[in-house]
Amino acid sequence: MSATVTYKCPNCGAGLVFDAEKQSFSCDFCISSFTEDELRLSGADKRAEEAERAEDEFRSELREYHCDSCGAEILTDKSTVADFCYYCHNPIVLSDRVSGAFRPTKIIPFKFDKDEAKKIFRDYCKKKWFLPKDYFSPEHSDKICGIYYPFWVVDADSSAGMNAKARKVRSWRQGNYRYTETSHYAITRRANIHFEDISSSAISTEDKAMLEGILPYPTDEYLDFSIPYLQGYQAKKRDLSREDLTEDVRGKMTSYAESLLSSTVVGYSSVDSKSTSVSVEKSHWEYALTPIWILNYMRKGKNYLYAMNGSTGKIYGELPVSIPKLAILGGLVSLAVGIVSFLIGWGML
Ligand SMILES: [Zn+2]
Ligand SMILES: [Zn+2]
Numbered sequence: 001m002s003a004t005v006t007y008k009c010p011n012c013g014a015g016l017v018f019d020a021e022k023q024s025f026s027c028d029f030c031i032s033s034f035t036e037d038e039l040r041l042s043g044a045d046k047r048a049e050e051a052e053r054a055e056d057e058f059r060s061e062l063r064e065y066h067c068d069s070c071g072a073e074i075l076t077d078k079s080t081v082a083d084f085c086y087y088c089h090n091p092i093v094l095s096d097r098v099s100g101a102f103r104p105t106k107i108i109p110f111k112f113d114k115d116e117a118k119k120i121f122r123d124y125c126k127k128k129w130f131l132p133k134d135y136f137s138p139e140h141s142d143k144i145c146g147i148y149y150p151f152w153v154v155d156a157d158s159s160a161g162m163n164a165k166a167r168k169v170r171s172w173r174q175g176n177y178r179y180t181e182t183s184h185y186a187i188t189r190r191a192n193i194h195f196e197d198i199s200s201s202a203i204s205t206e207d208k209a210m211l212e213g214i215l216p217y218p219t220d221e222y223l224d225f226s227i228p229y230l231q232g233y234q235a236k237k238r239d240l241s242r243e244d245l246t247e248d249v250r251g252k253m254t255s256y257a258e259s260l261l262s263s264t265v266v267g268y269s270s271v272d273s274k275s276t277s278v279s280v281e282k283s284h285w286e287y288a289l290t291p292i293w294i295l296n297y298m299r300k301g302k303n304y305l306y307a308m309n310g311s312t313g314k315i316y317g318e319l320p321v322s323i324p325k326l327a328i329l330g331g332l333v334s335l336a337v338g339i340v341s342f343l344i345g346w347g348m349l
Contacts (some may be wrong), residue, residue, distance in 0.1 A: 006048055007025055007034075007039050007044050007045070007048055008044060008047065008048060008051075009027035009029065009030060009032065009034075010034065010039070010042040010044055011027065011030045011032055011281075011282050011283070012027065012029050012030045012156075012280065012283040012284070012285070013242075013283075013284065013285055014027050014028065014029040014030070014242065014243065014246075014283075014285075015243060016034070016039075019033070023035070024036075028246070029246055029280060029283065030280045030281060030282065030283060031279065054103050055102065055103050057103075058101070058102075058103035058227075059098045059101055060098075061077060061078060062076065062077060062078065062098045062101060062230075063075070063076050063077070063078055063080075063082075063094060063095075063098070064094070064095040064097070064098040064099070064101065065082050065092040065093065065094055065095065065234075066092060066095050067085040067087070067088060067090060067092045067093075068090070068092075068093065069085065069088045069090040070085060070087050070088040072085050072086070072087050072092070073236070073237045074086070074092065074234045074235070074236065074237070075098070075101055075234065075235040075237055076230060076235070077227050077228070077230040077231050079231055080231055080232055080233070080234070082234055084143070086143075086145035086147055086234060086294055086296070087294075087296050087303075088296070088298070089143055089296070089298075100237065100239075101237055102238060102287060103225070103287075104150065104225040104286075104287045104288055104289045105225055105286045105287050105288065106153065106222040106223065106224065106225055106286045106287070106289075107148070107222070107223055107225045107229050107288060107289045107290075108218075108221045108222055108223070108288070108289070108290045108291055108310075108311050109223065109229050109291065109311075110146055110233065110291040110293075110310045110311075111291075111310060111311050111312075111313075112308075112310060112313065114146065117144050117146070117293040117308060117310075118141045118142070118144055120315075121141050121144060121295060121306065121308070122136060122141060124306075124315060124317065128319060130319075130322050131319060131320065132299065132320055132321075132322040133322070135297060135319075135322075140295070140297065141295065143296075144293055144294070144295040145234060145293070145294050145295070146232070146234070146291060146292075146293055146310060147233065147234050147235065147236060147291075147293075147294050148230065148233055148235040148236065148289035148290065148291055148292075149201070149203070149211075149236055149290050149291075149292050150201075150203060150235070150236060150238035150287065150288070150289055151200065151202055151287075151288050151289075151290055152199070152200050152202050152240075152242055152245055152249075152285055152286070152287060152288075153197050153198070153199050153222070153285070153286045153287075153288050154195065154197075154199075154200075154249050154283055154285050154286075155194075155196050155197065155198075155283065155284045156194070156195045156198070156253065156280050156281075156282065156283035156284070157192070157193075157195075157280075157282045157283070158192070158194075158195065158253060158278050158279060158280050158281060159190070159191070159192050159193075159278075159279055159281060160190070160192075160253075160257035160260075160261065160276065160277065160278045160279075161188070161189065161190050161191075161261075161276070161277050162188070162189045162257070162258060162262070162274060162275070162276045162277075163186070163187065163188055163275050164186075164187045164189075164262075164271050164272070164273060164274040164275075165185070165186060165187070165271070165272055165273045166184075166187050166265065166268040166269075166270065166272075167182055167183065167184055167185070167268060167269050167270050168182070168183045168185070168267075169181070169182050169183075169269040170183075187265055187271070189261040189264060189265070191257070191260070191261060193253075193256075193257055193278070195253055195256070196219065197219045198249055198252050198253065199215070199216070200240075200245045200248050200249060200252075201240075202238035202240045202245070202287065203236060203237075203239060203240065204239050204240055204244075205239075207305060209316070210305055210316050213307065213314075214292060214307050214308065214309040214312075214314050214316050215309075215314075217290050217311055218311060218312065221311055222286070222288060225288075225289065229289075233291070235289055238287070242285050242287075250278065250280075254276055254277070254278050257276055258274065258276040261276065262274065290310070290311070291309075291310025292308065292309065293307065293308040293310055294306070294307050295307075297320060299320050302320075303318075304317075304318045304319060304320045305317075306318070306319075
């Protein structure tokens with residue numbers, strides 16, 4: 001094998017680690033191991049070379065921008081010019097080379113263009129009170145940016161098991177006595193579970209509340225990635241590899257398996273000391289870009305993020321409150337109270 005080729009697991013695509021003692025390549029994710037001959041027969045060496053070629057080609061089609069103010073790193077395709085930072089609105093500079101960008105395999109394209117996104121934002125503002133005037137000014141809404149966010153999306157076949165202890169308590173009265181009978185059960189459940197589209201953000205610093213606010217994406221909207229989808233939009237660079245998210249994904253599988261298996265344990269007075277294990281037999285990871293319209297508003301050193309799912313239109317908004325507007329309303333309320341008490345006072349005279 002050539003030194004530059006990094007083998008990927010034929011079962012799940014995770015990076016393989018060479019075990020010198022066993023003289024084999026092992027996968028930590030699906031717990032399997034392969035000899036070099038097995039890997040070559042499975043075509044893993046050819047796939048590794050192809051993947052490297054695709055990565056190089058992808059990088060050559062991109063531009064990378066850097067924001068000196070907030071550190072945001074933005075990718076665009078070569079025909080798209082980005083001049084200000086979508087987040088802090090400062091000018092961004094073109095980096096001389098694209099580094100550490102990885103080619104996605106799937107993408108959900110934007111469903112709303114910028115005019116539609118602005119209109120939805122304005123309609124959203126209309127229903128809200130107390131917003132500062134410049135929040136819904138055309139200059140502000142014009143800063144709305146279409147950003148592709150990176151996610152890892154995982155399908156997996158697994159075998160899961162759960163052990164638990166349970167009790168049934170029965171109580172009855174006979175003559176002057178009350179009897180209580182407690183039966184103890186050891187419960188075992190085994191199941192083969194297929195997981196579909198477990199999604200995890202591929203950016204470590206991302207605003208969790210915002211992402212949770214706009215998720216989910218419709219799973220049937222994923223398309224094979226190609227560069228033209230990026231045209232006119234920006235993409236955030238990922239900084240988490242699938243290896244970084246292995247534990248996170250395992251955790252999601254385990255908690256899902258536990259709730260699924262627990263739902264079959266019924267008819268007991270109590271169930272406790274549950275332990276659940278999931279072993280992954282096969283998995284398939286896609287690195288996907290998903291669309292978000294983002295508009296950030298800064299006021300007195302605080303950020304107020306408005307975001308809209310670019311596929312479903314689901315909105316997340318942290319809204320600034322205008323103090324003068326609140327004060328006017330407060331004034332109106334106290335004036336109304338004043339009139340009412342005046343009337344009451346007058347009526348009583
Ligand atoms: Zn594997
Ligand atoms: Zn910035």
